[in-house]
Amino acid sequence: MVDTQGGLTPFFEPRSVAIVGASAVPGKAGHELIRNIQANGYPGRLHPVNPKGGEILGLPVSASIAGLPDGVDLALVVLPAEGTPAAVRQCAARGIRHIVLMAGGFAEVDDAGTRIQHELIEIVRETGVRLMGPNISGHTSTPAAFTSAFFPLGRIRRGTVSIVAQTGNFATHTMKYILSAEHYGVCRVIGLGNKVDIDETDALEYLADDPETAAILLYLESFKRPARFLEVARAVTRRKPVVALKSGATEAGRQAAVAHTAALASEDRVVDGLLRQAGIVRVADYTHLLIALKALSMLPLPAGNRLSFLAPSGALLVVLSDLCVRLGLEVPPLLPENVRRLQDISPPYIRMRNPVDIWAAATVRGVEFGYREGTEAVLRDPNIDAVVPVLMLTKEIGVPSFDFLLDLRARYPQKPILVGFSGDKDCMEQCKAYLEPRGMPTFSEIEYPFIALSILVRCARAMARAR
Amino acid sequence: MVDTQGGLTPFFEPRSVAIVGASAVPGKAGHELIRNIQANGYPGRLHPVNPKGGEILGLPVSASIAGLPDGVDLALVVLPAEGTPAAVRQCAARGIRHIVLMAGGFAEVDDAGTRIQHELIEIVRETGVRLMGPNISGHTSTPAAFTSAFFPLGRIRRGTVSIVAQTGNFATHTMKYILSAEHYGVCRVIGLGNKVDIDETDALEYLADDPETAAILLYLESFKRPARFLEVARAVTRRKPVVALKSGATEAGRQAAVAHTAALASEDRVVDGLLRQAGIVRVADYTHLLIALKALSMLPLPAGNRLSFLAPSGALLVVLSDLCVRLGLEVPPLLPENVRRLQDISPPYIRMRNPVDIWAAATVRGVEFGYREGTEAVLRDPNIDAVVPVLMLTKEIGVPSFDFLLDLRARYPQKPILVGFSGDKDCMEQCKAYLEPRGMPTFSEIEYPFIALSILVRCARAMARAR
Numbered sequence: 001m002v003d004t005q006g007g008l009t010p011f012f013e014p015r016s017v018a019i020v021g022a023s024a025v026p027g028k029a030g031h032e033l034i035r036n037i038q039a040n041g042y043p044g045r046l047h048p049v050n051p052k053g054g055e056i057l058g059l060p061v062s063a064s065i066a067g068l069p070d071g072v073d074l075a076l077v078v079l080p081a082e083g084t085p086a087a088v089r090q091c092a093a094r095g096i097r098h099i100v101l102m103a104g105g106f107a108e109v110d111d112a113g114t115r116i117q118h119e120l121i122e123i124v125r126e127t128g129v130r131l132m133g134p135n136i137s138g139h140t141s142t143p144a145a146f147t148s149a150f151f152p153l154g155r156i157r158r159g160t161v162s163i164v165a166q167t168g169n170f171a172t173h174t175m176k177y178i179l180s181a182e183h184y185g186v187c188r189v190i191g192l193g194n195k196v197d198i199d200e201t202d203a204l205e206y207l208a209d210d211p212e213t214a215a216i217l218l219y220l221e222s223f224k225r226p227a228r229f230l231e232v233a234r235a236v237t238r239r240k241p242v243v244a245l246k247s248g249a250t251e252a253g254r255q256a257a258v259a260h261t262a263a264l265a266s267e268d269r270v271v272d273g274l275l276r277q278a279g280i281v282r283v284a285d286y287t288h289l290l291i292a293l294k295a296l297s298m299l300p301l302p303a304g305n306r307l308s309f310l311a312p313s314g315a316l317l318v319v320l321s322d323l324c325v326r327l328g329l330e331v332p333p334l335l336p337e338n339v340r341r342l343q344d345i346s347p348p349y350i351r352m353r354n355p356v357d358i359w360a361a362a363t364v365r366g367v368e369f370g371y372r373e374g375t376e377a378v379l380r381d382p383n384i385d386a387v388v389p390v391l392m393l394t395k396e397i398g399v400p401s402f403d404f405l406l407d408l409r410a411r412y413p414q415k416p417i418l419v420g421f422s423g424d425k426d427c428m429e430q431c432k433a434y435l436e437p438r439g440m441p442t443f444s445e446i447e448y449p450f451i452a453l454s455i456l457v458r459c460a461r462a463m464a465r466a467r
Numbered sequence: 468m469v470d471t472q473g474g475l476t477p478f479f480e481p482r483s484v485a486i487v488g489a490s491a492v493p494g495k496a497g498h499e500l501i502r503n504i505q506a507n508g509y510p511g512r513l514h515p516v517n518p519k520g521g522e523i524l525g526l527p528v529s530a531s532i533a534g535l536p537d538g539v540d541l542a543l544v545v546l547p548a549e550g551t552p553a554a555v556r557q558c559a560a561r562g563i564r565h566i567v568l569m570a571g572g573f574a575e576v577d578d579a580g581t582r583i584q585h586e587l588i589e590i591v592r593e594t595g596v597r598l599m600g601p602n603i604s605g606h607t608s609t610p611a612a613f614t615s616a617f618f619p620l621g622r623i624r625r626g627t628v629s630i631v632a633q634t635g636n637f638a639t640h641t642m643k644y645i646l647s648a649e650h651y652g653v654c655r656v657i658g659l660g661n662k663v664d665i666d667e668t669d670a671l672e673y674l675a676d677d678p679e680t681a682a683i684l685l686y687l688e689s690f691k692r693p694a695r696f697l698e699v700a701r702a703v704t705r706r707k708p709v710v711a712l713k714s715g716a717t718e719a720g721r722q723a724a725v726a727h728t729a730a731l732a733s734e735d736r737v738v739d740g741l742l743r744q745a746g747i748v749r750v751a752d753y754t755h756l757l758i759a760l761k762a763l764s765m766l767p768l769p770a771g772n773r774l775s776f777l778a779p780s781g782a783l784l785v786v787l788s789d790l791c792v793r794l795g796l797e798v799p800p801l802l803p804e805n806v807r808r809l810q811d812i813s814p815p816y817i818r819m820r821n822p823v824d825i826w827a828a829a830t831v832r833g834v835e836f837g838y839r840e841g842t843e844a845v846l847r848d849p850n851i852d853a854v855v856p857v858l859m860l861t862k863e864i865g866v867p868s869f870d871f872l873l874d875l876r877a878r879y880p881q882k883p884i885l886v887g888f889s890g891d892k893d894c895m896e897q898c899k900a901y902l903e904p905r906g907m908p909t910f911s912e913i914e915y916p917f918i919a920l921s922i923l924v925r926c927a928r929a930m931a932r933a934r
Contacts, residue, residue, distance in 0.1 A: 081816075105816040108781075113816075152863035167782030173889040176861050181892035221785055247782065252798060253789035259818055260781030284793075286786045287912050314575075314727030315634030315714065318688060319753045322720035326751075331719060349548075349572040349580075351726055394643050396619035422640040425648035445754050445912065 007130060008198070008206040010098040012141040012188055014074035015044050018096065020065060020087050021078035022048030024056045029102060029150035030078040031056070033138065039154045041145045047072060065090040074098045076138075076148045081105035084134060085119045092127035100148050101133035106194050107262035108135060114262075120196045132198045135261060136191030137168025140175075143187065143212045149175065157185030160214040161296050164203040166192040166221045166261055178290070183436035184297035187213050192220075194261055199224040201232050208236040215296040215459075217289060218244035221257040223266070223274070230278050237279030237466040241301065241459035243292040244280045246271050279466035281458040288451060291443070295452035298441040299416040301460040302385040306330045307453060308378035310356040310371065312392030312422055316446065317355045320390075323447060327454035331355050334381045341377040345370060354378065362392060368400030375405070379412045386456075388449045390420035393427035402434050409440060416456060418449035474597060475665070475673040477565040479608040479655055481541035482511050485563065487532060487554050488545035489515030491523045496569060496617035497545040500605065501526070506621045508612045514539060532557035541565045543605075543615045548572035551601060552586045559594035567615050568600035573661050574729035575602060581729075587663045599665045602728060603658030604635025607642075610654065610679045616642065624652030627681040628763050631670040633659040633688045633728055645757070650903035651764035654680050659687075661728055666691040668699050675703040682763040682926075684756060685711035688724040690733065690741070697745050704746030704933040708768065708926035710759040711747045713738050746933035748925040755918060758910070762919035765908040766883040768927040769852040773797045774920060775845035777823040777838065779859030779889055783913065784822045787857075790914060794921035798822050801848045808844040812837060821845065829859060835867030842872070846879045853923075855916045857887035860894035869901050876907060883923060885916035 017037075023030035030050075034057050037046060047068055048061045055061060062068050065075075065087065075091045077084060081103045091099050101120075106113040117134070124131055132139060138149035142158035149156075151172035156179065163170045163186060170189050178186070188210065190203045200220055207213045216236065223229050236242060248257040249268045275282045283289060307329045311317050324331050334342075334354045342352035346361040356378060362370030375389050393399055409417055419435060419442040421428040432442045443449045484504075490497035497517075501524050504513060515523045520530045529535050532542070532554065542558045544551055548570045558566050573584040584601070591598055599606060605616035609625035616623075618639035623646065630637050630653060637656050645653070655677065657670045667687055674680045683703065690696050703709060715724040716735045742749045750756060774796045778784050791798050801809075801821045809819035813828040823845065829837030842856050860866055876884055886902060886909040888895040899909045910916045 109816050109818060152861065165782070167780060169780045169782045169889075173780060173859055173861075176890045177892060180890075219782060221782075245786070247785040247789055249789045250792035252792050253785050256781070256785040256788040256822060259820065259824070260785055285790070285914055286783065287914055313634060313636045313640060314723070315632070315636045315686060315688075316753065318714040318720050318723040318727055319712070321723040322714055322716045323752065325717035325719050349576050351576060353726065355723060357726070392640055394619065394640075422636075423643045423647075425644060447752055447754055 010073040013144045016072045018047045018049055018068050018072045018075040020049045020075055022050050022056050032152050033150040036147050036149050036153055040147055065094050072096050076100045078102050081116050088123050092129045097129050099129055099131050104135040106134055124197045131196050133193040135193035137171040139191050140189035159185030159297050160187055161293055162188040162207050162213040163217045164190045165219040184294055195224050201225050201229045205232050215241045217293055220246045221248050221261055233278035242280045245283050245289045279462040281462055291448055291452045292455045294441050295456050298439055301456050302416050304385040305457040306332050306385045308354045308384045309388040310358040310374050311390040312359040323450050332383050338377045338381045345373045372404040386416040386453055388418045388420055390422055392422045394424040399427050418452055420449040477540040480611050483539045485514045485516055485535050485539045485542040487516045487542055489517050489523050499619050500617040503614050503616050503620050507614055532561050539563050543567045545569050548583050555590050559596045564596050566596055566598050571602040573601055591664045598663050600660040602660035604638040606658050607656035626652030626654055626764050628760055629655040629674050629680040630684045631657045632686040651761055662691050668692050668696045672699050682707055683709045684760055687713045688715050688728055700745035709747045712750050712756045746929040748929055758915055758919045759922045761908050762923050765906055768923050769883050771852040772924045773799050773852045775821045775851045776855040777825040777841050778857040779826040790917050799850050805844045805848045812840045839871040853883040853920055855885045855887055857889055859889045861891040866894050885919055887916040
């Protein structure tokens with residue numbers, strides 16, 4: 001295999017994988033990991049390793065690393081911290097040059113752990129193997145139908161956005177949340193953990209040239225090689241949007257980061273400058289990372305920050321106008337002909353403008369008619385780059401077919417449409433369940449489509465500046 | 468009826484109600500309004516008024532206002548703007564002194580509407596009737612099982628927080644959202660609309676002495692009598708928490724407010740100062756109003772801002788520590804004995820502190836055991852005023868009984884417990900459906916329990932300052 005991507009390709013396209021510390025006991029990491037791989041339909045070969053031998057989940061077990069067959073290009077090591085240095089040496093001796101270490105209990109805990117971590121650094125230097133981890137919950141590569149996550153997940157949906165995370169969360173609870181609550185998928189998910197070898201810069205470098213990765217999300221608690229990171233990131237952000245949550249922005253956060261991944265976070269202003277120079281869009285809240293993930297998975301980047309939104313309430317128009325200003329989104333006047341179109345569909349006691357008060361039109365002429373005609377009148381306006389229809393849905397008034405939104409997207413493919421909601425929760429769920437599997441994002445919280453759009457606008461600008 | 472509350476009591480405890488503009492046609496406001504009243508089990512008398520006479524929804528129709536029986540103490544007028552001045556005069560002549568005007572089409576639309584609005588102001592001055600509206604979607608009073616909302620809502624749950632809103636949203640879509648998505652109820656909901664007579668100050672004055680109202684939420688686009696508002700609000704906030712969203716904070720928002728309720732919003736710094744002096748806690752986002760509503764409905768105010776939280780992930784500990792700093796919440800060290808209790812339930816490779824990394828304890832010793840023991844260890848600490856357990860829930864690991872949280876609340880009743888989630892969406896819904904009807908709030912978005920707590924902390928401080 002020719003590997004132009006920093007030698008990391010076997011982590012993401014392995015042909016044959018050893019699981020060191022495989023277990024026959026359900027619930028153990030060394031067992032659930034194999035179940036996850038099987039649930040994802042991984043087509044390559046799997047080789048459990050356990051001194052007891054026998055069979056695990058239908059796979060013959062090798063009693064030792066030395067006894068593994070030829071051709072294994074990736075080892076997943078699910079042993080406690082103390083056992084990892086020996087396992088890594090044995091893998092290297094057996095010719096396995098790509099290794100994922102799951103265990104915690106290193107520098108993030110105590111001096112003994114720090115010593116083991118230094119030993120691993122030495123072994124990497126001596127042997128030239130590539131290590132992911134330790135202290136991670138696995139990694140994922142949906143294009144290869146592969147994962148090393150040991151948290152019970154089942155099949156992980158494929159998507160176009162890759163994630164680099166200095167936390168196991170994106171291989172565990174957050175992935176579970178995405179799989180149970182959302183409809184988008186992910187591409188590669190890379191855990192960094194304590195970054196004994198592979199760090200955020202290596203990961204970014206790999207994803208830069210990964211044809212499966214259209215956009216990148218980062219969760220970071222520290223930078224291992226800031227200068228090189230900047231260099232690599234500047235090249236990436238010319239071609240792919242990159243969004244980051246860098247935590248440890250406060251002293252309290254930094255203390256928590258030391259306990260988590262032994263990360264020594266820098267002064268936050270320095271981080272801010274670094275990310276800006278790198279062309280990376282920074283977000284502050286965890287949920288905003290998920291909003292970015294959804295938006296980048298489903299929408300094109302807008303040509304600019306000029307938004308139109310339709311809302312079924314005067315108060316929402318006022319509140320959301322305030323929000324747009326705070327988020328740097330413009331809500332410009334429409335061309336007179338499009339204002340006339342809007343006025344044509346509305347009773348005269350509403351004066352139509354941008355933002356659009358669609359309540360009366362939707363009430364008097366029907367929810368579907370009002371939103372369809374209203375959304376089209378603003379989508380066609382050359383001064384508008386993106387549209388947020390805030391749908392008013394209740395069973396009593398009647399839930400429309402949502403196909404009109406898919407039709408409009410087909411006719412205005414460059415303009416992101418982000419669906420928001422007001423009204424009945426069950427109807428929102430119904431709309432989401434219809435639109436999202438068809439690739440159109442919806443947002444449960446009234447502020448979220450606007451936050452999503454502002455992230456996309458910032459991505460487009462950062463990419464333009466990086467070029 | 469002795470009315471010490473500014474003469475507004477008949478709006479909220481009416482004995483006999485006329486519906487002027489009642490309609491036999493389903494979907495019309497004058498029809499849905501009666502259906503809503505009936506759905507709420509209103510025990511008083513209802514008198515539809517329509518020149519056609521006959522019967523509507525089982526009620527005999529009066530052909531005119533003049534023909535109404537004696538004793539009607541509230542009229543709901545569901546006529547177009549042009550028809551309202553005559554209707555108000557006729558009500559006054561018939562001795563009905565409390566009138567709600569639903570119609571839009573006044574000063575918020577055009578000069579003709581402005582003239583009608585001035586005429587209404589004149590009639591109020593001449594006759595001394597009290598007017599709510601125009602341009603509102605109704606009002607609600609759950610202690611009286613009464614509503615004038617014409618948006619199809621069905622039965623509105625009773626609660627302890629009252630809402631004063633310069634928008635119809637809290638009588639329509641937002642109420643629908645609350646009823647379909649949440650488990651808390653509301654007390655009084657007062658629409659202000661164009662405030663021809665009753666304004667936010669009157670409403671606040673009424674709620675100040677309302678024994679059913681424990682806390683107050685305001686949505687405002689302008690202040691009609693700022694000096695008097697300040698005076699009334701300062702008296703209220705000594706006894707009841709008041710949270711406000713004042714929109715029109717930006718020029719774009721102010722333009723939208725003119726179109727909505729003809730409101731002329733003031734310079735935002737002035738508004739900020741006014742609210743602060745009044746002891747009112749200001750929030751910026753619409754969703755934060757709903758978060759405040761839920762928190763004030765279900766929780767006591769905390770004694771201070773000292774929080775402990777438990778999260779199932781190192782990254783969440785870091786991110787949420789940052790968030791706490793931004794929100795003004797302290798996450799102080801625990802007493803050594805309570806740190807020991809935490810360490811006792813956790814594997815040694817996690818160093819327990821506040822905030823609490825509960826992942827290993829919950830994984831190794833069971834989700835229920837980990838969260839129960841962990842939450843108790845921090846609740847009992849005298850340095851802790853409130854606790855956020857961020858529950859990690861998935862079907863595969865097993866969903867615990869949530870009764871332990873209710874038990875802990877019973878044992879530490881002064882310390883708010885706000886439940887957050889990580890993991891499987893279906894399990895979150897299951898937990899919410901169990902805890903919330905039992906009065907314990909849960910929050911779908913990871914940031915929300917912290918935002919809720921910060922609002923409660925600000926309320927407690929504002930009340931202490933006002934005293």
